[in-house]
Amino acid sequence: MFLRFDLKKVNTSGLYYKNDGQIPSSKIKNNKIINSNITFTKPYKIQVRASKMINGKILPKKKTLDFSPSETLLNAVKKAAKKYEQMMDNLSSYKINQEEFSKTMLYKDVFEKYIQYKIDQYKHRDDKGEFDYKERESFHNKWLQSILNKPIGEIDEEDIQNAVINIKKAGRSERTSRKVYQFTNPVFKYFNMKAKKFGNEISSPALQRDLSPLNNQRGLDLELEEIKLLFKKLKSYRITPAREIFMFLMHGRRLNEVLTLEWHEIDFKNNTYLIPKEKNKANKDMTYKLSHRLKEMLESIGIKENGYVFTQEKDKSKPYSASTLHDHWKKLNTSIVKHQIRNCIVVYLKNKMRITDNVIAGAILGHKQNKTITDAVYGQLFYKVFGDTLDEMLDDIFDEKPVAKQNEQDKLEELEKLFPNKSKEELKKVLEILG
Structure with missing residues (x-):
């Protein structure tokens, strides 16, 4: 059973005392407490009840407050009255939110x-x-x-x-x-x-469940000479670090792989860098050769021990923004999008360097492994061989003098040192694929 309050100069709206026998009958009239001068011998409770008419319906809220016997009833009532005001304010906000999240909301x-x-x-x-x-x-x-x-x-x-x-x-x-x-x-x-x-839920008109599988292939209209001109333009771009990012893209990396590259993923001693499976679409750790061009680019921006390689100007803890790089790309005034740099690499390697699709897709561009060729043939372990092939392509594109080529026997001997767990037959097979 609950008792209401009828105290002078105190707003007791929505307050109810849980009758526990501690209120003398002399201080109760018509089931209301009329005098707050009461001595308590044990804890007591006051229930706060708030309600508001919302959308034609009463929305009730209640909260029970506990008080120690040392707390005077007058102080307890004042605290409970503040709680009542808070609860009523929350109900008013609830109504505002209801009106805000309506179907007429822009x-x-x-x-x-x-x-x-x-x-x-x-x-x-x-x-x-x-x-x-x-x-x-x-x-x-x-x-x-x-x-x-x-x-x-x-x-x-x-x-x-x-x-x-x-x-x-x-x-x-x-x-x-x-x-x-x-x-x-x-x-x-x-x-x-x-x-x-x-009750304002609506059906989304933008559900993707009825869309057909993505086909994002776009034809590449550039001839080999046009690809050379584009790559030279990227290499000579004057603004850093956009220029350095472009160089990584010309090595076959995806934009997100470059923007999220961290210094600890680069091994300068062995001239390699890692794109972990969490950052690539092959869903496996991929190791690539750190070419002399990439190494020079990294040295030009200043090698660090940790953090992102390419960072925002104002906040060095954050990776370089894709939208900022897009602004630089627009200044090039080219007919292709950034992702099509990878298509350029494919076209050039196939038509000028005579490299097969499987090698290009798996070892250079980092696609998922083609099941017709095993990891023993062109797995990421052979990053150096494929990195050399990419170097040769860029040498040709930039009209730069290539490093003296090794003969087949020299290449085989070097591979045997790098990968002693692979048989000579497996290593020869890699060299045969590359022609």
């Missing part, structure tokens, strides 16, 4: 809240990574202007499809057009997470 407002939510979420992750919101903001401002000022509940599949069509009309890749789905669907998912408690 998509751009939901997007802003989603970005802040993800930034806060990443701050508390164990890996201390950072949510890359800049690319999403840039993409929305460039390709999704048509839905930014539209109520989120009115956006349908046609709106999403129109954005995809506009990207394709602009000549962008299928991978770029799919970002419409990849960047908007999480926003709808976030909205539903916040709004479903109010």
Whole structure:
């Protein structure tokens, strides 16, 4: 049983004393405590009850507070009254949030809240990574202007499809057009997470389940001479560290592999560097030769013991931004995208150097291993042989005098020293593949 309060000069709305027999009957009238001058011999409780009409329904909240016998009833009532005010304020905020996360809420407002939510979420992750919101903001401002000022509940599949069509009309890749789905669907998912408690859940028009498998291949129209001109332009680019990053790309690395490369992954003694499985698509640790060109580039920016090799200007603890590099790429005014540097390497190695597809894909570009050729043939252990092949390609492209070539016997002897656990037949097979 609970007793209410009727005390002068004190607001006791929503406060109820849990009757435990400690309140004398002389201080109770009509089931209400009328005098706070009471001596307690044991702990006592006051229940705080708050309620508010929301959307035609009463939303109740209650909280029971415990007090020691040394706490006067008047002080306890004052503390409970403050708690009541807090609970009523929270209910008012609850109503505001309900109205905020409605189907009439503009998509751009939901997007802003989603970005802040993800930034806060990443701050508390164990890996201390950072949510890359800049690319999403840039993409929305460039390709999704048509839905930014539209109520989120009115956006349908046609709106999403129109954005995809506009990207394709602009000549962008299928991978770029799919970002419409990849960047908007999480926003709808976030909205539903916040709004479903109010009955405002909506179906996302940007679900990817009906999309066909990705086909991101883009034809490369450059001739061999045009590839040479492009690579020379990249090599002579004046701004660092964009120039150094371009050099790694011309060695077959993916952009993310370069931007996340760390100093401890580079072995200057053995002239190798490692792209761990967590950072590559082959899903296995990949070792590559640290060519004299890469080594010179790294020396030019200053070799360090740890941290990212390429860092942001203002915060050296963070890797260089892909969007910043993209700004440098646009200044080159070339007809291809950065990722197509790898296509250039394929074209040049096949048509000029006469290297087979399997060697190019597995050992140089770091694709998943082709099951028709075993690791014994071109596994990552043979990074030096394939690194030499890439050096020869760049020598030819840059019209630079190559280092004197070894004869087959010299190459075989060097490989035997590097890989004593491999048979001579296996090592010969590698040399045969490279021609």
